[in-house]
Amino acid sequence: MYDELTEVDIQKMQEEIDHRVRVLRPQLIEEVQTARAFGDLSENYEYKCAKQAKNRNESRIRYLERMIRTAKVIQVDSKDGTVGLFDKVTIFNEMVKKEMNLQIVTTLRQDALKGLISKESPVGKALLGHRVGDRVQVEVSPELKYFVEIRAIEKGKDDDSLEISSY
Numbered sequence: 045m046y047d048e049l050t051e052v053d054i055q056k057m058q059e060e061i062d063h064r065v066r067v068l069r070p071q072l073i074e075e076v077q078t079a080r081a082f083g084d085l086s087e088n089y090e091y092k093c094a095k096q097a098k099n100r101n102e103s104r105i106r107y108l109e110r111m112i113r114t115a116k117v118i119q120v121d122s123k124d125g126t127v128g129l130f131d132k133v134t135i136f137n138e139m140v141k142k143e144m145n146l147q148i149v150t151t152l153r154q155d156a157l158k159g160l161i162s163k164e165s166p167v168g169k170a171l172l173g174h175r176v177g178d179r180v181q182v183e184v185s186p187e188l189k190y191f192v193e194i195r196a197i198e199k200g201k202d203d204d205s206l207e208i209s210s211y
Contacts, residue, residue, distance in 0.1 A: 047111060047114065047115050047116070047150075047151055047152065048115075048116050048118045048150065048151075048163075048164075049111070049115040049116070049117060049118065049150050049151075049152055050117070050118060050119075050120060050129075050150060050202050051117060051202075052202045052203065052204055053115070053150055053152045053153070053208065054112055054115060054117065055204070056204060056207075056208045057108045057111060057112055057152070057208060058108075058112065060104075060108060060208065061105055061108050061109065061112075064101055064104060064105050064108075065105065068101050069098075069101060069102075069105075072094065072097055072098040072101055073098065075094040075097070075098075076091070076094040076095055076098055078094075079091035079093075079094040104210070111152070120201070120202045122199075124199075125175050125176070125197070126172075126173050126174060126175055126197075127148060127171045127172055127173060127174050127175075127194065127197055128148070128172065128173075128199075129148055129149070129150070129163055129172075129200075129202070130147065130148065130149060130200035130201055130202050131147070131148055131197055131198065131199055131200045132145065132146070132147045132197070132198040132200055133145070133146050133147070133148065133171055133194060133196070133197055133198075134146075134194075134195045134196040134197075135171070135192040135193060135194055135195060136192060136193045136195055137190070137192050138190060138191045138192065138193065139190035139191075143195065144159070145159055146159050146160075146161045146167065146171075147159055147160050147161065147200060148161055148162075148163050148168050148171060148172065149161065149162060149163070149206060150162065150163065151163070151164050152208050152209060153206045153207065153208055153209060154209060155209060160206065166182050166183060166184045167182050167192070170182040170183070170192070171192075171194065174194055175194065175197075176194050176195065176196060176197055177193070177194065178193070178194050179191055179192075179193050180192055180193075180194065
């Protein structure tokens with residue numbers, strides 16, 4: 045399965061890769077070499093931490109490169125009056141009797157704690173293409189379903205203000 049990402053997503057990932065390769069990698073290699081000079085590696089906590097940081101950086105680079113390589117680039121286009129990618133949506137969750145503000149984003153930029161909901165999530169899938177006033181069923185699993193009502197839609201755009209998430 046491919047991740048559906050926008051051109052901005054790919055650009056932001058490439059910028060992070062460039063930063064990690066050009067800036068972080070040399071710093072982390074130097075930290076490993078400095079810590080290695082402290083002596084006995086079996087009891088050298090600084091060396092262990094420096095190696096872990098270097099390995100995390102290399103792992104993140106590989107992850108981002110794989111995401112770019114396997115991504116399916118999508119265009120952001122939604123009809124007026126319907127929920128589309130990057131739109132801000134106000135919904136009323138009937139299960140918890142609470143109004144919520146969400147923004148529909150790509151999986152790479154999701155952060156539920158900030159109200160950034162992936163278009164692949166149950167809520168995101170349910171909302172896409174619907175209009176203000178629609179009562180939409182969100183199916184989390186075959187056993188768990190609930191309804192939300194769309195109260196407002198504010199059209200959004202794909203810009204680089206939303207950070208890509210770490211893994």
